[in-house]
Amino acid sequence: MSMGKSILAGDRRALARALTLVESEPRAADEIIAEVYPHTGHGIVVGVTGAPGVGKSTLVDKLAGQFLARGRKVGILAVDPSSPFTGGALLGDRVRMEGRGSEVFMRSLASRGHLGGLARATPRAIQLLQAFGKDLILLETVGAGQSEVDVMGFADTTIVVVVPGLGDDVQAFKAGILEIGDIFVVNKSDRPGADQTMRELRQMLHMGPARTWQPPVLAAQAQQDIGIAEIADAILRHSEVRLSDPEQSARRVQEAERLVRDALADQLVQRVVARSKAEGNWQEVLAAVAERRLDPVRAARALHAEAE
Amino acid sequence: MTATEDREGTRPIRVLIGKPGLDGHDRGAKVVARALRDAGMEVIYTGLHQTPEEIVEAALQEDVDVVGLSILSGAHLTLVPAVVDLLRLQHMDDVKVVVGGIIPEEDAEALRKLGVRAVFGPGTETDEIVRFTRECVKRA
Numbered sequence: 277m278s279m280g281k282s283i284l285a286g287d288r289r290a291l292a293r294a295l296t297l298v299e300s301e302p303r304a305a306d307e308i309i310a311e312v313y314p315h316t317g318h319g320i321v322v323g324v325t326g327a328p329g330v331g332k333s334t335l336v337d338k339l340a341g342q343f344l345a346r347g348r349k350v351g352i353l354a355v356d357p358s359s360p361f362t363g364g365a366l367l368g369d370r371v372r373m374e375g376r377g378s379e380v381f382m383r384s385l386a387s388r389g390h391l392g393g394l395a396r397a398t399p400r401a402i403q404l405l406q407a408f409g410k411d412l413i414l415l416e417t418v419g420a421g422q423s424e425v426d427v428m429g430f431a432d433t434t435i436v437v438v439v440p441g442l443g444d445d446v447q448a449f450k451a452g453i454l455e456i457g458d459i460f461v462v463n464k465s466d467r468p469g470a471d472q473t474m475r476e477l478r479q480m481l482h483m484g485p486a487r488t489w490q491p492p493v494l495a496a497q498a499q500q501d502i503g504i505a506e507i508a509d510a511i512l513r514h515s516e517v518r519l520s521d522p523e524q525s526a527r528r529v530q531e532a533e534r535l536v537r538d539a540l541a542d543q544l545v546q547r548v549v550a551r552s553k554a555e556g557n558w559q560e561v562l563a564a565v566a567e568r569r570l571d572p573v574r575a576a577r578a579l580h581a582e583a584e
Numbered sequence: 585m586t587a588t589e590d591r592e593g594t595r596p597i598r599v600l601i602g603k604p605g606l607d608g609h610d611r612g613a614k615v616v617a618r619a620l621r622d623a624g625m626e627v628i629y630t631g632l633h634q635t636p637e638e639i640v641e642a643a644l645q646e647d648v649d650v651v652g653l654s655i656l657s658g659a660h661l662t663l664v665p666a667v668v669d670l671l672r673l674q675h676m677d678d679v680k681v682v683v684g685g686i687i688p689e690e691d692a693e694a695l696r697k698l699g700v701r702a703v704f705g706p707g708t709e710t711d712e713i714v715r716f717t718r719e720c721v722k723r724a
Contacts, residue, residue: 289674292647300595363596364621367646371631375638381645386596386626
């Protein structure tokens, strides 16, 4: 049986191996993705982002339990940063996860130099989990704060987690992170300042343009399992609003455009670089750019023209 | 998503560090996890008090090359065979098992007979563990 078929048939080991391939040998994974792609795109992908230490992993774990109890098939992708120096990574999100046996499929992804709070393999990893049958995928980003807004491109619902008293609140709610949230969670809400944080968040959200979905601000104490059901309810409500939105199909096309553009860019780069390496002038061009004899744009143009 | 990264990817060695059983001392496990990470590996740390079932399920989902078990409780002769058996049951015989902790030499010998690749006692240099991990994955 092909790997794609094994995944569709629910083989956990095949899924795990395919995830390794999309991370490490994307070319080798092309076939598998081609085979499973018709069986993807369903269910809900929930992105969870926020600064380090706000309790993302704990929240993800509790949401997993909550959705399992509601009969959903839950998958988790947790991204942690790779060291820029050694390429190694310490993937510790499992520490916060309760043992749920094989019911929840969780995979830790290292960011491997990819910026934006996610790993490069994220879209394909989501597709593999969906093909495997998961209909609720929790996607946890690296401890983000301001610029890591990639998550909204892959998630149907983005949860931004904050905690009370993160210093100057206005600073913490800078543009970007405020705009990507469909749901805001003030975690550790038993801490002093929680009410104020919630109030300020609500105020800032109301300053924005009126939208069909007004992001709720919810209090939670994830470790004590407080507020989790309400967050799950909000996710499902957001999902309904999203699916009834007339712009939904336009958004699907946008998403498709991004996927095709990425694939196209990959293939073009692959072809041009391979060609230049075969011609033997790749290193020469790199050296010229490094020594400022040639600018990168003209270098790329020349390489491209050569490969035509 | 940048297209500039070379897509002929390299596969970093993935290691799961598990703490089966009841002892609550994970300093050693964390030191080893850190050393392996600094050597360029992707290390999944599971935390304390894991059952052999949880460790093997995590190893399966994470598709690791190596499972490192840190045991200081003295229960290694129960916990390690349990993990080895469960790996076999899941057809994961290709996953290498190494053990660290306080293991008497005769027990270490018994564990090696079960298929454990190495037993690292107290005072083992992390360099030695890194070197061994690289070697045993390469040999596969």
